[in-house]
Amino acid sequence: MRKVISLPDKNRTVVKNIALVSLISLLLVICSFHTAGLREYKVKRIIIDAGHGGKDPGTSGKISKEKDIALKVALELGDIMKEYLPDVEVVYTRKDNTFIELNERANIANKNHADLFVSIHCNAVSNPNTHGTETWVMGLHTSDGNLEVSKRENSVVLYEDNYQEKYEGFDPNSPESHILFSLSQNAYLSNSLTLAEKVEHQFKQRVQRNSRGVKQAGFLVLWKTAMPSVLIEIGFLSNEKEERYLNDEYGRTLIASGIFRAIRDYKEEIESTN
Incomplete structure (x- = not known):
């Protein structure tokens, strides 16, 4: 006799939600293919998002906080873009030490009909020898390490009022919540x-x-950015050498220049396919 496995109500709801989000995502993909040939796509407006800010310091090293390093790199990136890509409008989510809620960052991008969303952050782990850059996109985490990074960045919502309402019941400590949002x-x-x-x-x-x-x-x-979006971890403040590099103006300029060249090359590639 075939054994019937019954899922608890909570798990059954999670499975249903994942299936629903997957279906919506598939429909969005189909629609994007259907309309792709109707107009030329140009990169005309880019949102530069300095992570954290205000009452949310982000991660910290021995001599600096993520919110400050991210802002300096974001402003430097914007200055480079204005000089070398004058046909592209730069919009910042913040230009000073201000706390901006996560959903408002996406709202700024969507209201401005942005073509790219670039969020800048710094990393930290318990191992002081870990170093390097990472660039993240919205998707399913494939390891516990990936899940921990998204948990850390998503824990910003705990600084916000009524975050469960605004983020549709999101629980920053629940792996199932992260899976649901990763599909969108x-x-x-x-x-x-x-x-x-x-x-x-x-x-x-x-x-x-x-x-x-x-x-x-x-x-x-x-989550709610209606355009290609990336989150860039520019280095580890938990690594003393890397923290010194990110606190050096020349080091930050090199990082910002690298991001700029990537955006420039992306723009050229995308527009050449029109």
Whole structure:
């Protein structure tokens, strides 16, 4: 006799939600293919998002906080883009030490009809020898390490009022919640991966940093952005040498220049296919 396995109500709800989000994502992908040939795609407006800020310091090293390093790199990146890509409008989610809620960062991108969303962060782990860059896109985490990174970045919601309402019952400590959110950006996954790969290529080949590669996980800051989006971890503040590098103006300029070249190359590649 075939044994029937009955799932608990909570697990059954999670499975149903995952199936529903997957179906919606598939429909978005189909729609994007259907409309792709109707207009030329140009990269005209880019959102630069400095992670954390205000009451949310992000991670910390011995001499610096993530919110400060991320802002300095974001502003430097914007200055480089304005000089060398004058036809592209740069919009910042924040230009000072201000706390911006995660969903508001996506709202800024969507209201401005942005063509790219670039979020800049710093990393930290318990091992002080770990170093290098990582570029993340919205997707399923494939390891416990990936899940821990998304948990850390998503824990920002604990600084927000009524976060469970705003993020549809999201629990930053629940692996199931991260799985649900990771499925929602599939319509832009291909282009997001293209940009992420170019960022890591620049870091490795031109900036001479240790590239830890392109990775996927469920990030709330990327969740509702209606455009290709990446989250860039520019280095580990838990590594003393890397923290000194990120606190040096020349080091930050090299990092910002690498991101700029990746965006420039992405723009040229995408627009050449029109």
